[in-house]
Amino acid sequence: MPTCDLRALGADQEGYICVACAGPVASLYVKYADPTNTSLLECPHCASLADVYQSLPRPILLLDLLLLKRDVYRHLLWNRGGDSYASRRRYRRGLSLKLAALTVGTDALVRCTGIETESEVQALLLFAQAFGYCLLELIPLTAFAASIPTIFFLVVSSVIWRAEYLPSPANSDGIFALLSPLDELYRKHAVEIRTGGIGAPPPLAFLASYSRANLKSGLAQIGAARGWASEAVLRKGIGGASALVAFSVTGANRPNGIGFSLVSKLVKRTDALVFATARDPTRAAELQSLARENDNLVILKLEATSEADAQAAAEAVEAKAGRLDVLIANAGYFTPGWVLDLSLDAFRKSWETNTLGTIILFKAFAGLLFKAEAPVFAPISTAGGSMGLAYPAPLAAYGSSKAALNYITVSLHLAHEQENLTAFVTHPGLVDTDMGDAAIASVGVTKEQAGPISVDESTDGILKVFDGATRASHGSKFFGYDGTQVPW
DSSP: OOOOOGGGSOTTSOOEEOTTTOOEESOSEEOOSSTTOOEEOBOTTTSSBSOGGGSSOHHHHHHHHHTTOHHHHHIIIIIOSOSSHHHHHHHHHHHHHHHHHHHHHHHHHHHHTTOOOSSHHHHHHHHHHHHHHHHHHHHHHHHHTOOHHHHHHHHHHHHHSTTTSOOSOSOOOGGGGGTHHHHHHHHHTHHHHHHTOSSSOHHHHHHHTTSHHHHTBHHHHTSOOBOOHHHHHHHHHTTOOOOOEEEEESSOOOTTSHHHHHHHHHTTSTTEEEEEEESOGGGOHHHHHHHHHOTTEEEEEOOTTOHHHHHHHHHHHHHHTSSOSEEEOOOOOOOOBOGGGSOHHHHHHHIIIIIIHHHHHHHHHHHHHTTSSSOEEOOBOOGGGOTTTOOSSSBHHHHHHHHHHHHHHHHHHHHTTTTTOEEOEEEOOSBSSHHHHHHHHHTTOOHHHHOOBOHHHHHHHHHHHHHTOOHHHHTTOEEETTSOBOOO
């Protein structure tokens, strides 16, 4: 296919191109003796009409713009704007600037939508900061990766998919490596920048204020701006990794269990990449069937107390997604009994699985969580581990292991403020599962008397709690599946 090199055209030629093949053509019309008699010229390279848009009405041109048809952009940028090449070049530059301004302005406005400020001046300053960053990021993206149709599409995508993608890139390859140093700079000085402390040198603080990590996390904790879909769309358009929300759910092998139900709901989300673990994936038939029906589900082997399994699972997640946004520690072990009824081995088994197993899990995945913009660590706990409620039930081993898990979760939340980690625990309710049946039997009542809730009711509520989670609202707290807080 011939390429368009207008510098190679002779001075007597007008410098048009064929919108179908981009080959140079001397004119767009057949020239007749009668100047009122005109017809479109066929391209000598591909035999198509050189520029069919010369005769099409504006509504069709606009429709093709929205459909991202390549030919209409060639028409606008090369064949429109006047009879001379110089006038068309001026028109092209003006159109490119208008398109870039529209893209940057829209993206900055969408990013600031919903953010509350104390005054109009602060709102304008906030918009100016977002605009400056969008402009900063658009320049290398345009120079290295983006075609004009892709940039135009960013305007539409920013409005439609503003909250559909989390902003952290799944990798730092290519052009995105240009902005990674700013992200690291912001994270390094995040506490000082947010609190106005003196730890960050002023020049570094200024540069970090324009980092992706800052502007995509509620703009330095003062609002609720979510991401910028532009990056997600652009990375898809140039073959990069899509900006999906990566979830990992442990203990998903039981078809009537909470873990399996969470996975089955998460895979229905178009923006979710779900990693589900099972002790023996080859025996998890229903989970395997779910994976065959959903290409956004990956099954991993994980025995809760195995450090080797946890490390291997983390490596698999890193290879597939590059980061982890939400880690749901659901795997658990239950054996009923009072202290004198249980052997030390029963206590060890509960603590190793429910407490140490969760620690092993977090240690293995911590690096991937900290690569996410707003990582969430959400172990499934139980109200049976609440000393404030102190249920009169034989839960000595199970309850104590979950109480220890609760403390560990709060400790992790407090220790990782700089990484913006949100860590909290959730009580799923008394659920109609195998474990729920065992708990009901341990207190000597019937299922009808206990009135357990369905798995769907529990997991629907749990996901609502997770979806609304922020460090400020959920961090270091104990929630029920219905969103109410449970006493420690």
